[in-house]
Each structure stands twice: as structure tokens, then as C-alpha cells.
Amino acid sequence: MAEHDYAAASSYLSIRFGEKRAGEVAAALRKLPVITRRANDIMRATGRDPLPLNDPGVLRDLQKVLSGVKLSPILVAEGDIADGYHRLSLAYALDPYATVPLKLGGPHI
Numbered sequence: 001m002a003e004h005d006y007a008a009a010s011s012y013l014s015i016r017f018g019e020k021r022a023g024e025v026a027a028a029l030r031k032l033p034v035i036t037r038r039a040n041d042i043m044r045a046t047g048r049d050p051l052p053l054n055d056p057g058v059l060r061d062l063q064k065v066l067s068g069v070k071l072s073p074i075l076v077a078e079g080d081i082a083d084g085y086h087r088l089s090l091a092y093a094l095d096p097y098a099t100v101p102l103k104l105g106g107p108h109i
Helices: 001-018 020-033 039-046 057-068 083-092
Strands: 035-038 074-077 081-085 099-105
Touching: 001 020, 001 074, 001 081, 020 074, 020 081, 020 099, 035 039, 039 074, 039 081, 039 083, 039 099, 057 083, 074 083, 081 083, 083 099
Parallel strands: 074 099
Antiparallel strands: 035 099, 074 081
């Protein structure tokens, strides 16, 4: 995992939970193991719709994949995608049933 993924997660979560709780959740996510789930299941569980393949962030991740760069796992905290929405949308566009690496934190992380 890249450090900027946790910083992005903390930034997003600070809007939802406030700075203190966001920092706690991001720190807890760092310690969790990477697991896998299907892309369609992550989308459904988080209540998100996939971004279109022509979204600039999705296209940027597609370019990385085509260049052989391995993408970071998705960070899911308390039922929401804290970081990796573009990566998940790309996986979903390529194969909704694809197994996607993620770190999954519940409400008590």
C-alpha cells in the first residue's frame, strides 16, 4: 500500500467522521490484512455505482494496469469506500466478478 492511499482515505473520512475519528480509522486500516472480495459485492455492499470507464481517474488506473503497475488494495471503512473507488470501478468494468484485494474495517476498528 502506498502512503498516499491512507492519506486520501483519511482526507475523505474526515468529511464523514471529523479529523480525529478519520485519523483513528486510517491508522487502524494500516494494520489490517489484505483480503479479497468480488468487485460486484463491494459495489453492492457500499451502495456505490461504478464510475464509467471514461472517467479520468478510471482511465489513469487503466493506463497503470496496461503498463504493468500493480494497483493498491481498496480501503473500505465502516461500509464506505475510503480509498480506491476508481480502482474498484475499473475492476468492475473489466469483470464485475473479479476478485479485488481490499482492507475491510468495520465500525470498531
